[in-house]
Amino acid sequence: MKKLAFCAISCCMLAACNNAASHKAADKPDILAADLDTTVSPGEDFFQYANGGWIKRTTIPAAESGWGIGNMVEEDIQLRLKKINEDAVKEKAADGSTTQKIADFWKSGMDSANIDKAKLSPLKPDFDAIDAITNTDQLIAVVASFHRKSIGGFFGDYVGQDDKQSDKMAFFISQGGLGLPNRDYYFNTDERTVKIKAAYKDYMNKTFRQLDTASAAKNTEAVLNLETKLAKSSRKLADLRDPYKNYNKMSWTELAKKAPNVNWTEYAKLTGANKVDSVIVGQPEFLVTLSNEVKATPIDTWKSYLKLRLIQSSASELDQTTFNNYFEYRKTLTGATEPRPRWKRVLSSEEDAIGEALGQLFVKEYFSETAKKRYNDIVENIRAAYKERIAKLSWMSDSTKQKAFEKLAKITKKVGYPDKWKDFSSLKIDDGPWILNVQRANEWWHNYEINKLGKPVDRTEWTMTPQTYNAYYNPSNNEIVMPAGIFAVPGYKDDELDDALVYGYAAASTIGHEITHGFDDQGRQYDDAGNLKNWWTKKDEDEFSKRASFIIKQFNEFNPVDTLHINGDATQGENIADLGGMLLGLDAFKKTDAFKKNDKIAGLTQLQRYFLGYALGWLYTVKKERLANLVMTDVHSPAKERVNGPVVNIPEFYEAFGIKKGDKMYRADSLRVNIW
Ligand SMILES: [Zn+2]
DSSP states (O other), X not given: OHHHXXXXXXXXXXXXXXXXXXXXXXXXXXXXXXXXOTTSOTTTOHHHHHHHHHXXXXXXXXXXSEEEHHHHHHHHHHHHHHHHHHHHHXXXXXXXXXXXXXXXXXXXXXXXXXXXXXXXGGGHHHHHHHHXXXXXXXXXXXXXXXXXXXXXXXXXXXXXXXXXXXXXXXXXXXXXXXXXXXXXXXXXXXXXXXHHHHHHHHHHHHHHHHHOTTTHHHHHHHHHHHHHHHHHTSOOGGGGOOTTTTOEEEEHHHHHHHSTTSOHHHHHHHHTGGGSSEEEESOHHHHHHHHHHHHHSOHHHHHHHHHHHHHHHHGGGSOHHHHHHHHHXXXXXXXXXXXXXXXXXXXXXXXXXXXXXXXXXXXXXXXXXXXXXXXXXXXXXXXHHHHHHHHHOSSXXXXXXXXXXXXXXXXXXXXXXXXXXXXXXXXXXXXXXXXXXHXXXXXXXXXXXXXXXTSOOOTTOOXXXXXXXXXXXXXXXXXXXXXXXXXXXXXXXXXGSOHHHHIIIIIIIIIIHHHHHTTSTTGGGBOTTSOBOOOSOHHHHHHHHHHHHHHHHHHHTOOOBTTBOOOTTTTHHHHHHHHHHHHHHHHHHTTSHHHHHTOOBTTBOHHHHHHXXXXXXXXXXXXXXXXXXXXXXXXXXXXXXXXXXXXXXXXXHHHHHTOOTTSTTOOOGGGSOOOO
8 A cells, every 4th residue: 555545545434335225124223313413413513413322322442542334344354354264274274275374374373372482582583683783784784674574664665656657667765764653753742742752762662671671771762863863854744745746766876876875776686676777766855864874873773773673563473572562652642452352463464464365265255246236336427427527617627627537537446356366375374473474474575566666567456455444546547446345334234225325425435535536636636547747727727726725724723632633734635535525426316216206214314314324434433542643644534524524515415404604514605615
């Protein structure tokens, strides 16, 4: 997801669509009516009205930072995957088979006795490599070997499509290497952030004490000081949105001139990135600072820094003490008071390692061709609705409209699961230690990615597993990707869900949302072939920005927790996609028989059910710690604002719930956002 993470991922919901009228089972309550909080009026707080009944009767589990419809779907999926793993263990399959790999990965992760006994010893070769460093070239060589195994530090790198030449694969280098979630955690002075930084410092100290008691305090100070310098040269979340400013293509030689104290030739050779002669640098000023520090900071501090990165990135797969140290710090970020059960941690690690192997078994049992067809049809209804909307826009010129039509028509859809599966036959998995399975899998992935350099782009590839509860738009392929996991609805079958609910819940919050990403502040800068290339007239571009500034302002005003406000600038792409998705879902819904007949279900009109169906997609209650963490690091707004934000711009919302001037949710016409 690396590359997509900053622009694309939406967490959405659900349900395969049902074209027929509702077949609500008589013995089940209406899911929308059951979640209402009728003590709050929709005009006061629509999110609370829609979801408050459920929120009041829900307690967030101690091991979780929040709980919502996504968690309930995931819980279902996890139990299915657990069974697939347990069955694999029973099967005693032939060595080297996919089933053997699934079984052994599971066994190695569940073997807590041996994991605890081994302590840090599985990492001995890595510690030895760090201890042997005597100069900066050796330092970079170890960083390269760590990056091959996905152990972070120094900077981030990945292989992806060149933004300006989408038919070429490129090597990217970005800012990175911090222990805290992002640069703001080093500098913000609010009470919560200060507490988190203190917990991180405590974590560093405990970790260094595991290695050597006497030098722990000194190492903590030195490494924190170093990280703070790197943080200072890191860009803020909103400054990472401009695809041009974060695209700086240069040859390895030019990079070596800019950041001379890192031996880039050696780095490229050891990682395999020398298959290409150029590199796309996200944030050059960060690499300049890093290079200066490679020279200015004592090598022993760098060695301590690498040991910390090694332990921090492996904490989940190591012994109880190492894991607990890390978990104590994580608590301040998530609010979870106890760890997730071991089997869920193993599953999540297995997902990263061989998720597609699990996915292949998952879809065989749990995803039908009928569901695939239903979902494909809704995509086309949304596409048609978007076309009509663009045609009617008063602010866009005909020439830009023509280009928009072309881009819309060319959006590829991927539904359910890939046609072709990844082949893990060259990956060795055995029954332990767990961390070494993870390292080998990471190295397999590194080679898989690096081998794409210099070869034609495979546009059929998926970057999410089929069992993932999520979806994405990838600008370089101009495609929307919807894994099978997003179809699951806990407790209800597809044919128990009426069209109004499905159009709010799936058509708006997933399909319409992802398609709109092709035309948000970032997506609109890519053309129909997936290239970063301007296809807008200057006047249309100015109009778009003017209209986007309304949504930035609207979200800047939200204050979800403590003194923290939503960052309207950083979240604008997601907020535009949410609003676009709701409008498109509504247009498409208005063409259905259900809307035209306008029967009430459980006392709710069709229009009301559409908006409540959308809100169901964001059914969520969250701990304050996690909420603050999301506001600081996530380009999505929190669930509540993802509902209350877009609806105030839609006339049908006012109509559906009788919202009037004087109501808290009311916005005057002049303040409403009007983009797509
Ligand atoms: Zn999104």
